[in-house]
Amino acid sequence: MKTKHFLLVILLIIAVVNVKSQTKTVNLPTATYANTQTVEIAKVMLSDTATVIDIEAFFIPGYWIKIVTESYLQADGKKYMIRSGEGIDLDSLFWMPESGRASFTLTFEPLPLETESFDFIESDCEDCFKIWGVYLNNKSSSLTEIPEEYLREYQNENDFVIDWNKDDAIVSGVINKYVKGSIDWNLTYLNPITGNEQTVSLDIDENGAFSTKIPVYSPTSLVLSSRAGYIPIIVSPGRESKVFVNLPEMYRSRSRLLMNEDSYGEKYLYAGYLAKLNSDLANKGVTYASPQQDYIDTIAEM
Structure with missing residues (x-):
């Protein structure tokens, strides 16, 4: 009898261990980027029967939000549809409390336990909630793989000259952890003489790399922009300036x-021409006198 009892205990232990091995919980998972600050993922629980996500919502008290039945998770090219909500009724208006913060749970079809990351897509409409690149390994170091050229010591740029010389400025770089088709990025130049604004859409490859040209008349400030934010970059005619955009850090710094x-490191890193100046302006709060203003003052004095 003792032997049978002992074997039964062993079998129960094995069963419990096996059940535990079929589940995975990740608290405060990191993410690459979101098109909203209204909903954030507090916890992800994976099992072989369902994926359960705890959501924290932040919005104006007395206003409503909604989660629709077309919501899904996307991982490795496959969709996992929503099944139900707890604390929120799908397709119904959810009115925010006076605190401006609420919690609810969403249950989806089960992701494979070995899933490394997924996207949360609240339907495919343009303004629906989307959180891309939700990582399930809790290793923030894997979020920022910085190319070596952005880690080099900045070189002195003694050849910097403020003069009038129309030519193409080359702007290239990497949008770290960019998800193809997620958000659009543009490069904008405001001509200081004519006041005309020129915008160039960036063609970003699947690795987040891009390179574009824009005609400028002098050393000048451009703006790299998207729904993720606005990134300044100083360029010069005929020269190439580079920027590494740390998208996960941009998301983390704004996440409640x-x-x-x-x-996860600096939001922006620079290489190429005027790298040190760009780094100081973007990350260290340094102010400077705009080169364009020198031209405007000179013309005004003629």
């Missing part, structure tokens, strides 16, 4: 749930 977590 993640802002107190360890940083």
